[in-house]
Amino acid sequence: MSGAVAELSFKDRVLEILSHVCDPEIPCVSVVDLGIVREVRGRTLVITPTYSGCPATIAIEQDIRTALDRAGLPDVKIEIGLSPPWTTDWISEEGRAKLHAYGIAPPSRSAVQCPRCGSEHTEEISRFGSTPCKALHRCLDCAEPFDRFKCH
Amino acid sequence: MTEEDVVAENPILHHALRLGDDALILGQRLSEWCGHAPMLELDLALANIGLDLIGQATHFLNLASEIEGKGRDADALAFHRDVLDFRNCLLVEQPNGDFAQTIARQFLFSNWQELLMREIAAAPEPRLSAIGAKAVKEIAYHARFASEWVVRLGDGTDESRARLIAGLDWMWRFVDELFDPKDGAPSLRADWDARIARTLAEASLELPKPRRGIVGGRSGHHSEHLGHLLSEMQFLQRAYPGATW
Numbered sequence: 001m002s003g004a005v006a007e008l009s010f011k012d013r014v015l016e017i018l019s020h021v022c023d024p025e026i027p028c029v030s031v032v033d034l035g036i037v038r039e040v041r042g043r044t045l046v047i048t049p050t051y052s053g054c055p056a057t058i059a060i061e062q063d064i065r066t067a068l069d070r071a072g073l074p075d076v077k078i079e080i081g082l083s084p085p086w087t088t089d090w091i092s093e094e095g096r097a098k099l100h101a102y103g104i105a106p107p108s109r110s111a112v113q114c115p116r117c118g119s120e121h122t123e124e125i126s127r128f129g130s131t132p133c134k135a136l137h138r139c140l141d142c143a144e145p146f147d148r149f150k151c152h
Numbered sequence: 153m154t155e156e157d158v159v160a161e162n163p164i165l166h167h168a169l170r171l172g173d174d175a176l177i178l179g180q181r182l183s184e185w186c187g188h189a190p191m192l193e194l195d196l197a198l199a200n201i202g203l204d205l206i207g208q209a210t211h212f213l214n215l216a217s218e219i220e221g222k223g224r225d226a227d228a229l230a231f232h233r234d235v236l237d238f239r240n241c242l243l244v245e246q247p248n249g250d251f252a253q254t255i256a257r258q259f260l261f262s263n264w265q266e267l268l269m270r271e272i273a274a275a276p277e278p279r280l281s282a283i284g285a286k287a288v289k290e291i292a293y294h295a296r297f298a299s300e301w302v303v304r305l306g307d308g309t310d311e312s313r314a315r316l317i318a319g320l321d322w323m324w325r326f327v328d329e330l331f332d333p334k335d336g337a338p339s340l341r342a343d344w345d346a347r348i349a350r351t352l353a354e355a356s357l358e359l360p361k362p363r364r365g366i367v368g369g370r371s372g373h374h375s376e377h378l379g380h381l382l383s384e385m386q387f388l389q390r391a392y393p394g395a396t397w
C-alpha cells in the first residue's frame with residue numbers, strides 16, 4: 001500500500017471518529033459539522049475555536065481526545081490553530097440542516113427564517129443569547145422565540 | 153535586567169502584554185455585572201462581551217508567556233503579577249458605576265480597540281495578527297452594541313441622558329492615553345474622533361469638554377481601583393497557588 005493512500009485513510013478515519021463528537025453546547029451538530037476541525041496533517045489534528053472566549057473550547061478538546069483514545073489513536077497530537085479565523089462559512093451544509101431541524105436558525109446573510117414555521121417575518125430580541133455564538137430572535141407570525149446562529 | 157529593559161528589547165512582548173492586560177481587566181470589570189444588569193438581555197450581553205475579552209486576553213498572554221520564556225503561562229501572568237506589573241490603560245480599570253457609565257467606557261474603548269485590532273490583524277507579525285484577526289470580528293459587535301446604547305440613553309429620558317453625560321465626562325480624561333505618542337496609537341485618533349462624533353451627534357449629545365488627559369497605566373502607574381480589582385480576581389490563586397477544578 002502506498003504512503004499517500006495510508007495517509008488518506010488515516011485522515012478519513014480521524015474525521016469519521018470526530019463526526020460523532022458533538023459540540024457540548026449545541027449537541028445536535030458535530031465538531032466536524034461546525035468547522036471546528038480544521039485539518040489533519042500527518043498525525044496532528046488542528047482545531048480552531050469559534051470565538052476567542054468560547055468556554056467550550058477546552059471541553060471540546062477533551063471530548064476529541066477521549067474519542068481518539070477510545071478509537072485506539074492515543075498518539076494523535078491536537079493543536080489549536082487561530083489563523084485563518086473561524087467564520088460561520090465553515091459550517092457544513094449538513095450542519096446547517098441539523099441546526100434548523102434542532103430549532104436554531106442557521107447563519108445566513110439574508111433574512112432570518114423561523115425554524116418552526118419558516119416565516120421570514122422575524123425580529124431580533126437580543127444580539128447576545130444563551131452562548132456567544134447565538135442571538136435571540138422571535139417569529140412575528142407564529143410567535144415562537146428562537147436562537148439564531150450569528151453570522152460571524 | 154529590569155522589566156523596562158525586557159520590554160524595550162522585545163516590542164512584540166510589550167504589545168502582547170498591553171493588549172492582553174486591556175482585555176483581561178475590562179473582561180473582569182464586565183463580569184462584575186453578572187446577575188446585576190438592568191435586564192436579562194443586558195446581563196447576557198455584558199457577560200458575553202466580558203467572555204470575548206477574557207478569551208482575547210488568554211491568547212495575548214499566552215503569546216507573551218511564550219516570548220518571555222520564563223515558564224509563566226497566561227494564568228500565572230493574570231493571577232501572580234502585582235499591580236505595578238500590569239500594562240493596561242487606565243480607562244479599562246475604571247469602576248463600572250451605573251449602567252450608563254459602563255456603556256460610556258465600553259463605547260470609548262471598543263471603538264478604539266476595533267480600529268487598533270484591525271491594524272494588528274494586518275500587521276506582519278503572524279502570531280499577533282492571527283489573534284487580532286479573530287478578535288476584530290468580536291469587537292465590532294461590542295462597538296455596535298455600545299454605540300446603540302449611547303444613542304438610546306442619550307436620546308432617551310432626562311435621567312438616562314444626564315447619567316450618560318456624567319459617565320462620558322468621567323471616562324473622557326482617560327482617552328488621551330489610548331493615543332499617547334509614546335505608548336499609544338496616535339495614528340488612529342482621527343478615525344476614532346470621527347466615529348465618536350458621529351454616534352454622539354445621533355444621540356444629540358455634545359462632545360465632553362476637553363480635560364487634561366491622565367496617563368500612566370502603560371508604565372504601571374495605576375489608579376487605586378486596579379488594586380481592588382486584582383485583590384478579588386487574584387484571591388483564589390494567591391491563597392491556594394495552583395488550585396484547579
Ligand SMILES: [Zn+2]
Nearest residue numbers: 114117139142
Ligand atoms: Zn414562526
